[in-house]
Amino acid sequence: YSQLKVLDSNKGTTQTNQGVLTSKDAFEESFVRHVETTLARNMYNCDNLAAYQATSNTIRDALLIDWANTQQKQTIQDGKRVYYLSLEFLMGRAMDNALINLNSRDNTKSSLTELGFNLEDVLEQEPDAALGNGGLGRLAACFVDSLSSKNYSGWGYGLNYQYGIFKQKIVDGYQIETPDYWLKYSNPWEIMRNEIQIPVDFYGYVYEDHDPNTGKAKKIWAGGERVLAVAADFPIPGFNTDNTNNLRLWNAKPTNEFDFTKFNAGDYQQSVAAQQRAESITSVLYPNDNFESGKELRLKQQYFWVSASLHDIVRRFKKNHKNNWNKFADQIAIQLNDTHPTLAIVELQRIFVDLEGLEWDKAWEIVTKVFAYTNHTVMSEALEKWPVDLLGRLLPRHLEIIYDINFNFLSDVEKKFPGDRDLLGRVSVIEENHPKSVRMASLAIVGSHKVNGVAELHSELIKTTIFKDFVKVFGKDKFTNVTNGITPRRWLRQANPKLAALIAEKLNDPNYEYLTNLGSLKKLEQFVNDDEFLKRWDSIKFDNKVKLANLIKETTNIEVDPTVLFDVQVKRIHEYKRQQLNIFAVIYRYLRIKELLSQGVSVEEIKLKHYISKASIFGGKAAPGYYMAKTIIHLINKVGDVVNNDPEIGNLLKVVFVPDYNVSKAEIITPGSDLSNHISTAGTEASGTSNMKFALNGGLIIGTVDGANVEITREIGEENIFLFGNLAESVEELRHKHIFEGVHISETLAKVFSAIESGIFGNPDEYRALIDGIRYHGDYYLVSDDFDLFLQAHTKLEKVFGHHGGDANDTDHLHKWVKKSVLSVANMGFFSSDRCIDEYAEDIWNIEPLSQ
Numbered sequence: 001y002s003q004l005k006v007l008d009s010n011k012g013t014t015q016t017n018q019g020v021l022t023s024k025d026a027f028e029e030s031f032v033r034h035v036e037t038t039l040a041r042n043m044y045n046c047d048n049l050a051a052y053q054a055t056s057n058t059i060r061d062a063l064l065i066d067w068a069n070t071q072q073k074q075t076i077q078d079g080k081r082v083y084y085l086s087l088e089f090l091m092g093r094a095m096d097n098a099l100i101n102l103n104s105r106d107n108t109k110s111s112l113t114e115l116g117f118n119l120e121d122v123l124e125q126e127p128d129a130a131l132g133n134g135g136l137g138r139l140a141a142c143f144v145d146s147l148s149s150k151n152y153s154g155w156g157y158g159l160n161y162q163y164g165i166f167k168q169k170i171v172d173g174y175q176i177e178t179p180d181y182w183l184k185y186s187n188p189w190e191i192m193r194n195e196i197q198i199p200v201d202f203y204g205y206v207y208e209d210h211d212p213n214t215g216k217a218k219k220i221w222a223g224g225e226r227v228l229a230v231a232a233d234f235p236i237p238g239f240n241t242d243n244t245n246n247l248r249l250w251n252a253k254p255t256n257e258f259d260f261t262k263f264n265a266g267d268y269q270q271s272v273a274a275q276q277r278a279e280s281i282t283s284v285l286y287p288n289d290n291f292e293s294g295k296e297l298r299l300k301q302q303y304f305w306v307s308a309s310l311h312d313i314v315r316r317f318k319k320n321h322k323n324n325w326n327k328f329a330d331q332i333a334i335q336l337n338d339t340h341p342t343l344a345i346v347e348l349q350r351i352f353v354d355l356e357g358l359e360w361d362k363a364w365e366i367v368t369k370v371f372a373y374t375n376h377t378v379m380s381e382a383l384e385k386w387p388v389d390l391l392g393r394l395l396p397r398h399l400e401i402i403y404d405i406n407f408n409f410l411s412d413v414e415k416k417f418p419g420d421r422d423l424l425g426r427v428s429v430i431e432e433n434h435p436k437s438v439r440m441a442s443l444a445i446v447g448s449h450k451v452n453g454v455a456e457l458h459s460e461l462i463k464t465t466i467f468k469d470f471v472k473v474f475g476k477d478k479f480t481n482v483t484n485g486i487t488p489r490r491w492l493r494q495a496n497p498k499l500a501a502l503i504a505e506k507l508n509d510p511n512y513e514y515l516t517n518l519g520s521l522k523k524l525e526q527f528v529n530d531d532e533f534l535k536r537w538d539s540i541k542f543d544n545k546v547k548l549a550n551l552i553k554e555t556t557n558i559e560v561d562p563t564v565l566f567d568v569q570v571k572r573i574h575e576y577k578r579q580q581l582n583i584f585a586v587i588y589r590y591l592r593i594k595e596l597l598s599q600g601v602s603v604e605e606i607k608l609k610h611y612i613s614k615a616s617i618f619g620g621k622a623a624p625g626y627y628m629a630k631t632i633i634h635l636i637n638k639v640g641d642v643v644n645n646d647p648e649i650g651n652l653l654k655v656v657f658v659p660d661y662n663v664s665k666a667e668i669i670t671p672g673s674d675l676s677n678h679i680s681t682a683g684t685e686a687s688g689t690s691n692m693k694f695a696l697n698g699g700l701i702i703g704t705v706d707g708a709n710v711e712i713t714r715e716i717g718e719e720n721i722f723l724f725g726n727l728a729e730s731v732e733e734l735r736h737k738h739i740f741e742g743v744h745i746s747e748t749l750a751k752v753f754s755a756i757e758s759g760i761f762g763n764p765d766e767y768r769a770l771i772d773g774i775r776y777h778g779d780y781y782l783v784s785d786d787f788d789l790f791l792q793a794h795t796k797l798e799k800v801f802g803h804h805g806g807d808a809n810d811t812d813h814l815h816k817w818v819k820k821s822v823l824s825v826a827n828m829g830f831f832s833s834d835r836c837i838d839e840y841a842e843d844i845w846n847i848e849p850l851s852q
């Protein structure tokens with residue numbers, strides 16, 4: 001290997017590094033160099049892990065060139081940049097995404113083959129960067145991919161958790177959480193920026209002093225505890241462009257590593273206590289989805305992250321613009337991903353007034369121009385409220401500023417709506433309750449120039465429910481909508497290369513340019529009556545189902561037949577997402593099949609006349625403290641134990657729970673679904689984004705009229721989706737009826753409940769709360785109201801899917817189901833996260849793509 005072509009010195013490193021993307025020789029030379037120098041190993045004991053590390057370092061070298069050039073270009077062009085503040089970035093794996101965006105996958109694949117490695121095996125070595133819980137975190141990841149791919153100047157700011165979302169094991173049907181130590185073999189995609197260390201303070205007290213120059217009074221915050229925020233950068237490559245933005249994640253470090261005095265005093269514990277306390281701030285991600293923890297460490301995480309990010313942003317601005325604060329809002333836009341970063345509003349006001357000496361009103365005018373806030377849920381338990389005592393103790397100066405912001409705001413409201421005390425109480429940032437607390441959503445709205453929801457129905461709902469008083473105070477224009485989207489690079493090209501290739505072929509687009517112009521998928525409609533095309537389309541789906549069946553076998557040891565209907569529901573486990581409705585329907589199906597069999601009806605007759613063969617595939621994590629969600633996971637697994645081991649059933653029905661659902665598993669499950677469930681109680685799922693991923697991969701949807709299902713239906717056509725259930729506008733009424741007239745349990749649902757209570761799925765006491773919650777406690781999520789409608793929707797869709805049993809020439813299946821699959825994909829262009837970013841850029845951030 002050391003005989004490989006020597007470096008061409010006059011071309012210098014730049015050429016060489018970039019050369020690895022297109023030249024096998026250059027790749028192999030760099031690969032060997034990293035094995036021998038970076039990893040200090042040699043090619044004779046280079047296993048897949050070493051091959052992964054050497055390949056990552058090789059690709060990273062090339063990426064860094066684009067990254068450095070991009071930073072330089074953006075600094076020279078000095079255009080407006082957006083900073084996306086998110087406490088979660090659910091990035092998944094980086095390597096394949098980098099190879100695709102740098103258009104270097106084929107070169108890397110063939111180079112590795114020559115070196116004796118298989119790219120797929122090398123890719124498997126990478127742990128997921130699982131720095132998020134679900135949709136909100138993954139949306140942020142798709143957004144930074146689109147910011148780069150659409151040539152915008154945009155950075156993400158977050159936390160570099162040592163432990164991401166917990167790993168999920170299923171033991172005896174129960175979820176068991178284990179720590180996700182993802183940095184076990186360090187992370188080749190991370191560039192530690194030890195030179196960037198920003199001090200962040202907590203606790204302490206505030207006193208007034210006078211500015212020696214101006215004599216003006218000013219507030220001093222002192223006597224607190226200080227930690228350091230150290231930057232770790234992750235280059236974000238764009239697709240088919242050199243534009244490579246940055247994702248900066250902060251690590252917490254102690255101001256001084258070690259307290260020698262205490263050590264010498266033999267108090268070893270205390271000598272490292274400060275270090276441990278500091279580092280604990282960024283050690284672990286809070287595993288709650290749509291639910292606020294209210295823990296002090298979570299608040300410390302939020303302030304640590306926003307303070308470091310804002311000081312970093314202000315430092316960079318001052319480098320180019322000194323104290324020309326009038327330019328600040330023209331140069332910088334900051335998006336708040338939910339209320340988690342809301343303290344950024346208060347911190348920027350503090351920096352301007354306390355540190356830079358601006359007048360309050362001047363500062364506030366800039367602050368409100370800079371910030372915009374995205375709301376992701378109407379669920380009251382997810383709306384953050386921090387007790388005033390806790391906030392005042394941790395951040396005394398910030399509490400003062402919040403009071404001042406609120407005072408000025410309420411004064412304006414009072415002027416507009418004199419005497420309307422109730423309104424004042426409802427919009428006040430301070431909730432006069434026990435405990436007295438700060439309403440973070442209210443503060444985010446008051447401190448932002450734009451507020452958006454994440455799907456049309458949701459954006460309307462927040463204006464008519466949780467934020468209706470703010471619409472009254474600020475007017476409609478402050479409230480807008482940007483419907484979510486997904487990056488087609490990861491969720492089509494990377495997850496489903498065969499389908500992406502067929503599309504590129506049919507669109508005569510060898511460079512896959514349709515991936516950054518997803519509307520061109522529409523052209524696929526012209527092939528919808530081409531049986532050869534439909535057969536190729538369906539065989540790709542079949543191959544993806546085989547891959548999913550292998551994953552299921554590997555992770556659960558359950559055999560599923562890829563010729564049956566793959567009916568999938570994968571997402572965080574939550575009562576509002578109604579996995580309980582799905583498993584109740586599966587139980588009903590099983591009971592009916594058993595009845596028919598006991599009446600002597602043959603399996604074949606059942607398949608033809610009653611129930612087609614299907615595999616019901618579940619996956620998703622429950623927040624560790626969420627009892628009901630864990631009960632649902634347990635029920636799904638226990639039903640699976642019974643059904644899958646029932647000799648009468650065979651492949652007529654299988655029930656599977658895929659453990660440890662994450663981004664990498666989603667990349668296998670999404671292309672392998674025939675049908676996916678998005679069956680939340682109407683008005684509860686703000687948008688959903690897995691619905692878009694399944695539809696873009698040719699899966700059909702069974703869903704409620706909720707979140708983005710509404711716009712997916714508009715785009716692909718009602719005939720290509722299976723909608724059911726009560727509408728959002730009747731939810732309140734139905735809940736009222738449940739309370740005052742009782743819950744009506746239909747005969748079908750009663751059958752299910754008595755089966756569960758009979759103990760066939762294990763000790764019925766385990767499910768008592770789940771059933772009683774529906775039967776006796778108001779059935780808040782309307783399971784009883786939608787159950788039979790759900791069953792009817794299934795009956796309808798099974799007639800469409802047909803009993804085709806994998807026969808590729810079953811034209812009935814091709815003309816009914818596969819045609820809908822093609823039309824679904826053909827009309828999913830709107831749901832590219834590129835369209836989202838263009839809308840944010842135009843309506844909220846007022847930024848333009850960089851000139852190339």
Ligand SMILES: [N-]=[N+]=N[C@]1([C@H](N)O)O[C@H](CO)[C@@H](O)[C@H](O)[C@H]1O
Pocket residue numbers: 134135136137139289290376377382454484685686687688689707
């Ligand atoms: N938090 N939060 N909200 C969510 C998801 N759970 O992360 O944000 C997602 C991203 O906006 C939405 O798609 C989803 O409906 C909503 O529930």
